[in-house]
Amino acid sequence: MAEARGIIDELVAEKARPSLTWLNHWRDTASHELFGSRVLEALRLSLPLPTHSPSWPRLFESLEQHCRDHCISTHTITLEIAATGILGNAAALESLEDPIARGFRLCLDGVSMVARLEGDSSLFTEIKADRGLVTTLSNETRDRLRSIIDLGHRQGLILTVAGVEDQATMDCLRELGGPVVQGDLVSPPLPGSEVLEWFRVRERQREAQRLEALRATGLLDTSPEERFDRLTRLAQHLLEVPVTLITMVDRDRQWFKSRQGLEVQETPRDIAFCHSTIQRDELMEVPDARRDERFSENPLVTGPPYIRFYAGQPLCLATGEKLGSLCIIETQPRRLEEHEKELLSYLAEHVEEELAARFPVTRDNTSGLLDESMFLIRANSALSLCRQFGFNTVLAKVSVTNIPSIQERHGDAAVDELIQQLGSVITTAATPAELVGRYGNDVVVLLMEATLGEVRALCEELEIAILEWISQRPDGKPGIDCHIYVASATFDENATLDSIWAGEWTRYATID
Missing domain, CATH: 3.20.20.450 (EAL domain)
Structure with a gap:
């Protein structure tokens, strides 16, 4: 009508x-x-x-x-x-x-x-x-x-x-x-x-369901894990920020499963930026917290760590619950470029894959490094990321050449002990590397997004650390002969770790 x-x-x-x-x-x-x-x-x-x-x-x-x-x-x-x-x-x-x-x-x-x-x-x-x-x-x-x-x-x-x-x-x-x-x-x-x-x-x-899902992951109040730490290190390096965090938003607190550049383990939820992040589906960016009325009086802005810039990507389970965020923090105002937003989102997807994993990452029982199968999975995933965003990827490897003779003269137990100690030395010295794992019986391989110059500097640190370790080994322990190699990963769309491995390597050092 x-x-x-x-x-x-x-x-x-x-x-x-x-x-x-x-x-x-x-x-x-x-x-x-x-x-x-x-x-x-x-x-x-x-x-x-x-x-x-x-x-x-x-x-x-x-x-x-x-x-x-x-x-x-x-x-x-x-x-x-x-x-x-x-x-x-x-x-x-x-x-x-x-x-x-x-x-x-x-x-x-x-x-x-x-x-x-x-x-x-x-x-x-x-x-x-x-x-x-x-x-x-x-x-x-x-x-x-x-x-x-x-x-x-x-x-x-x-x-x-x-x-x-x-x-x-x-x-x-x-x-x-x-x-x-x-x-x-x-x-x-x-x-x-x-x-x-x-x-x-x-x-x-919804909040009760979210908290139940968070606790079901079994991650709250657990020790640091390399599978998460490598992603916060990567975000810190690629986005050039001093602080990167993987946060878990609990009932009354924000707890950090992984953190780079921040000493504290948790903050109250009522002042956490990530409390706001999990209320949305997309990236939350705060270009200048001092000029943002939501955060200008926040004690994390007016006091340590003096947040000026914040960007957080919500971390979701497959069932939809938002557990926390992958976030980056800067002490100066900033705006992310579009490709940087894509990168943060891409890294958050990798964190979500880890959140969905119900079993711990497979590690070599002898060395504590990623075993070969898991290293291949992680490395090819990292290579995919580098291809997508045009980053240069470099591999370094430490190849032990006298494993057969050690095994023959001293037995399997001596080999296991040597590889375990070498793995610990390499892991400690190779913190800039994104991944460290076993490749075959006698090789430890490292993958990182870096220039050749940066990797050569890492190899120098490795050589010094290995030589120091050898000098401190007790008399009667078998010696070690090894080579350190470097390979720059210039690859096509279908390149894998195997195809790069079969390419050209440059010997950096020989230790015997």
């Missing part, structure tokens, strides 16, 4: 007022204390748009004015537009430039087929799948949902699926790519007066 009388746009604008009042009320001081500013900043209000009409510009102007009246940014408002009335309608699509210019977000509602969407999706920040696709899940509707989700991922769109009413549907959607879901399984429609209590219960449940 309202459309027939030509007053639908005025009615929509007027109906938006109480919704904006409600949203503004939610952002008061009490809500900030209950949920924190980061959660409240993520709140979005969706408003349905009527069918396209010549009066749309007046509607958008009225909605913008209502937002100003309520001190609400238009960026927090999503206008939902039915796909059936907009796709293929050139005039209607052109009209959407107006709300975009005003800062509104646009959601295309009721998408059922990718073919209808491909050419017209660039105006939208979100797409909502037709609820009919999930009411009767079949192979056909699964394929259509997968296509819509894949398109959304390719174009960076937020994906929403409405009408989710059971756990089986939720599990299916997670397998297809994890869109945002709406429906009775999440919450039935609620009066505005009941939303606060629902939100409070939901946040309490």
Whole structure:
């Protein structure tokens, strides 16, 4: 009736007022204390748009004015537009430039087929799948949902699926790519007066689930592990920062599973930057903490370690719980370049792989180094990273040449003892290396992102350390003959450690 009388746009604008009042009320001081500013900043209000009409510009102007009246940014408002009335309608699509210019977000509602969407999706920040696709899940509707989700991922769109009413549907959607879901399984429609209590219960449940998942990893309050330390060292080196951390956000504290450049083992959660990081899905960057009202009075900014720049990437389990972050800290203001953000995200993925590992890294029982199989896995992963970001990778190896004669004259126990001690010497001297492991029976190999000059300096340290160790060995212990080699890894897209190993090596030193 309202459309027939030509007053639908005025009615929509007027109906938006109480919704904006409600949203503004939610952002008061009490809500900030209950949920924190980061959660409240993520709140979005969706408003349905009527069918396209010549009066749309007046509607958008009225909605913008209502937002100003309520001190609400238009960026927090999503206008939902039915796909059936907009796709293929050139005039209607052109009209959407107006709300975009005003800062509104646009959601295309009721998408059922990718073919209808491909050419017209660039105006939208979100797409909502037709609820009919999930009411009767079949192979056909699964394929259509997968296509819509894949398109959304390719174009960076937020994906929403409405009408989710059971756990089986939720599990299916997670397998297809994890869109945002709406429906009775999440919450039935609620009066505005009941939303606060629902939100409070939901946040309490989510936090309890997150803490349970954190404790299930068995990582809290454990000793440092090389599988994590190598990644914080790599982040510190590649991003040129003094401090890198892998944080675990516990109930009342932030505990560091791995840390470079920081002495303390934990900080209170209420002052932790990473507490804010785990409230979001993407990188959190603070270019200058002194100028950021969220952190300017934070004791970690006004006192040691005097944080000015912070960037943290949330660390998630496959089930979605955010345990903490991989973060970098600087004492000077800074902004990350796009490739640096990609690098931090890539390294965080490697941390997540380690978090998902239920078994300790395989190490050689004799030397304490990574055994050959695990070293190959780690090294090829590191080589992949270096290829992607154009870093130079160098290998160094210590090859023991007299193992057979030691074995023949002194037995297996003497060989085991010698390799164990040599492994300890090399590991201590080779802290700049990203990986140190066994390769075959008589070789210890090191991998690092560095210039040839830096690796030669490392080899010099190795030579000095090995010579000192030999000089201190008691009389009667077998001597050791070894060579130190260096190889620069210049490789093609398909290069592996094996192919580099078969290439050219330069002998750095001979010790006998």
